[in-house]
Amino acid sequence: MYSTKYVKPNSTSEALEAIKSLSDGKFLAGGMTLIPTLKQRLASPDGLVDISGCKLESISDEGETIKIGAMSRHVNVADSAVVKKAIPALASLAEGIGDRQVRNRGTLGGSVANNDPSACYPSAVLALKATVHTNNRSIAADDFFTGMFETALEEDEIIESISFSKPAKANYVKFPNPASRYAMVGVFVAQFGDGVRVAVTGAGEGGVFRHEEMETALSGNYSPDALSSLNIASDGLISDLHASAEYRANLIKEMTKRAVV
Numbered sequence: 001m002y003s004t005k006y007v008k009p010n011s012t013s014e015a016l017e018a019i020k021s022l023s024d025g026k027f028l029a030g031g032m033t034l035i036p037t038l039k040q041r042l043a044s045p046d047g048l049v050d051i052s053g054c055k056l057e058s059i060s061d062e063g064e065t066i067k068i069g070a071m072s073r074h075v076n077v078a079d080s081a082v083v084k085k086a087i088p089a090l091a092s093l094a095e096g097i098g099d100r101q102v103r104n105r106g107t108l109g110g111s112v113a114n115n116d117p118s119a120c121y122p123s124a125v126l127a128l129k130a131t132v133h134t135n136n137r138s139i140a141a142d143d144f145f146t147g148m149f150e151t152a153l154e155e156d157e158i159i160e161s162i163s164f165s166k167p168a169k170a171n172y173v174k175f176p177n178p179a180s181r182y183a184m185v186g187v188f189v190a191q192f193g194d195g196v197r198v199a200v201t202g203a204g205e206g207g208v209f210r211h212e213e214m215e216t217a218l219s220g221n222y223s224p225d226a227l228s229s230l231n232i233a234s235d236g237l238i239s240d241l242h243a244s245a246e247y248r249a250n251l252i253k254e255m256t257k258r259a260v261v
């Protein structure tokens with residue numbers, strides 16, 4: 001056992017003050033990743049700043065985008081009438097995360113800040129040209145994910161909300177790990193007036209990434225046939241006990257074909 005402080009502020013500004021008063025504090029969202037990390041002694045912060053009282057749960061239609069508060073739980077996104085109407089693929093992605101317990105605790109902000117290489121949300125953020133709003137700036141999705149478990153967030157920077165652009169069409173298809181439901185490979189495809197974006201999770205050694213070859217092919221012809229002649233390279237893909245890099249390369253193509261049906 002080791003002791004750690006716990007505080008639960010009522011606003012983002014109070015949360016920022018609280019984290020600055022700690023030498024190695026951590027924001028606590030739903031605790032789905034952070035608490036197991038503490039239990040395994042992979043981190044031992046001197047304090048936890050619980051942001052569940054900071055009023056970051058709202059979901060709103062902003063015209064061209066849907067804005068979702070960082071503390072929205074996966075179940076809130078899955079059940080949201082606003083999300084279901086504007087970006088049904090995002091609601092269905094949230095519905096497919098983990099199990100009921102994980103969906104009731106896990107949050108959008110925690111998932112995106114953590115940038116697990118097998119998490120589902122980072123692919124939606126990248127494919128849907130999202131903007132991550134923090135306490136002091138707005139970061140475009142293409143600049144946000146910087147490597148496995150790495151993001152552009154500064155120390156003590158808090159995600160307040162994320163704006164997702166509304167696509168003409170979108171779909172998320174994953175090949176789930178049967179034990180955790182994390183993506184062995186997940187592909188989010190989104191069609192916009194100026195082209196198609198394809199983001200792949202679960203497969204890249206550097207975490208989530210856009211697949212430019214498939215984006216070009218689908219921007220010309222939004223159908224599975226457009227992918228038939230493509231050879232998906234396995235360079236830079238994860239090889240682990242669940243699947244080899246070559247198997248993941250094959251899954252990338254298959255999941256994308258299913259996504260554009």
Ligand SMILES: Cc1cc2nc3c(=O)[nH]c(=O)nc-3n(C[C@H](O)[C@H](O)[C@H](O)COP(=O)(O)OP(=O)(O)OC[C@H]3O[C@@H](n4cnc5c(N)ncnc54)[C@H](O)[C@@H]3O)c2cc1C
Nearest residue numbers: 029030031032033034098106107109110119120159181182
């Ligand atoms: C059994 C299991 C199965 C899962 N299956 C899936 C799955 O199928 N697909 C999937 O995508 N995910 C899956 N997850 C991950 C889960 O959905 C959570 O999103 C993820 O674990 C993060 O948890 P959390 O939101 O509770 O954040 P926490 O664990 O509380 O925090 C995670 C990290 O993010 C930081 N953080 C949290 N919120 C913010 C914020 N607003 N601003 C800045 N930093 C912040 C914290 O300081 C911490 O470092 C699974 C998790 C488990 C335990």
